[in-house]
Amino acid sequence: MEVIALNNSCEYGQPGIFRGHLRFESPRLAGYKWEICEIRGKKPGPRLCICAGIHPNEVSAIEAAVRLQRLFDPENMEGSVSIIPLINQPGLFQYPQYVCPLDGKNIEHTFPGKKDGTFSEALCDAIMNEWCTGADCLIDMHGGDLRENVSKFVMYQHTDDPQHNARGRQIAMCFDAEFVLALPTRFMDKPGTYSPSAFAQNGRLAVLPEAGANGLLTEDTISFFVEGVLNVARTLGIITTPLSEIRNARIHCDDYLWVYCPAGGDFHSAVEPGDRVTKGQRLGTISDLFGETLAELSAPDAGFVLWRITHPSIKEGSFAGAIGIEEN
Ligand SMILES: [Zn+2]
Structure with a gap:
């Protein structure tokens, strides 16, 4: 270089x-x-x-x-x-x-x-x-x-x-x-x-x-x-000033599962980043532009919502969010 x-x-x-x-x-x-x-x-x-x-x-x-x-x-x-x-x-x-x-x-x-x-x-x-x-x-x-x-x-x-x-x-x-x-x-x-x-x-x-x-x-x-x-x-050991305060839980997760939309449409999320979810819990609904439900998304395992897509329009097969699985 x-x-x-x-x-x-x-x-x-x-x-x-x-x-x-x-x-x-x-x-x-x-x-x-x-x-x-x-x-x-x-x-x-x-x-x-x-x-x-x-x-x-x-x-x-x-x-x-x-x-x-x-x-x-x-x-x-x-x-x-x-x-x-x-x-x-x-x-x-x-x-x-x-x-x-x-x-x-x-x-x-x-x-x-x-x-x-x-x-x-x-x-x-x-x-x-x-x-x-x-x-x-x-x-x-x-x-x-x-x-x-x-x-x-x-x-x-x-x-x-x-x-x-x-x-x-x-x-x-x-x-x-x-x-x-x-x-x-x-x-x-x-x-x-x-x-x-x-x-x-x-x-x-x-x-x-x-x-x-x-x-x-x-x-x-x-x-x-x-x-x-x-x-x-x-x-x-690069600098020696005191460590800053930690306020969050830093929950340990050992797997990262992305959740994909089985159908294209408008995603209405039922969860937010940080939420704890159980296995099979509904994460949200995909509907068409007549408001009819096309599919429901559910949590692949128990864990926490790490992130989610905020724009409702999500195409078929694209990601809607991800779950972090809590370490045993
Ligand atoms: Zn990035």
């Missing part, structure tokens, strides 16, 4: 605050550059990478990535913090929901990617193998696209390595979340998957916090991300 410094920046890799742009190696990514801010203490130490804007409408996460750049002081930290506030650069000023406009792929579900693949695939590979090389943890911030309402939750990947699991859980617990979701191991076998799952394939750590609704910038959601990231930096 290549970095180009702004005028008011320190030299890349030196103690201080680096501000500039990043270009990745793959020819697939030529023509695009990424804003990067990297704050480095005088003492060596852990490296924390933070990104937002894989989904450009998830604006509270992007704003948190901007504010965090001013919250680390090179004089009072060890190691480094590297921040890319907007990953989906082709989506800038396009407001795409979930996808990269160049290839129609959802970058969030494209890890680990591949260097000679499509734009999204090459980008995921570059994030993992160029930018995040040597990182102790990636925090990939999400939540609140235009048509969704999301509870405060954090995902990490469960593996067959108890040490990895304990570390993942510890870092995920740094966020003041309603739910902490350990993704089951089947997520690691998918060809395109979440950053925590792809990082875990190589014994590396990434966590994915989600919060927010409907493309709105809210202080509550911004501070969920900001305080959570600062707590991760404290836990890693």
Whole structure:
């Protein structure tokens, strides 16, 4: 990767605050550059990478990535913090929901990617193998696209390595979340998957916090991300200020079940993010534009509503929400 410094920046890799742009190696990514801010203490130490804007409408996460750049002081930290506030650069000023406009792929579900693949695939590979090389943890911030309402939750990947699991859980617990979701191991076998799952394939750590609704910038959601990231930096030993207060329950979940609409129509939800549901409980109704019921959606298992789609119109086979299954 290549970095180009702004005028008011320190030299890349030196103690201080680096501000500039990043270009990745793959020819697939030529023509695009990424804003990067990297704050480095005088003492060596852990490296924390933070990104937002894989989904450009998830604006509270992007704003948190901007504010965090001013919250680390090179004089009072060890190691480094590297921040890319907007990953989906082709989506800038396009407001795409979930996808990269160049290839129609959802970058969030494209890890680990591949260097000679499509734009999204090459980008995921570059994030993992160029930018995040040597990182102790990636925090990939999400939540609140235009048509969704999301509870405060954090995902990490469960593996067959108890040490990895304990570390993942510890870092995920740094966020003041309603739910902490350990993704089951089947997520690691998918060809395109979440950053925590792809990082875990190589014994590396990434966590994915989600919060927010409907493309709105809210202080509550911004501070969920900001305080959570600062707590991760404290836990890693990058900074030494006291951990911020946790108010939410951080209920542990160990499975993530999406609920899909069997028929296209208007979805009327009977539940909201955060609600506890029993197995088979009605989640909502799909009706046509005469108001006639076409189908009912029910909970596939007992758990909690992690998020739901807020726009009534949902096409057949598309997702309406997701349930986190409480750990036994
Ligand atoms: Zn997202």
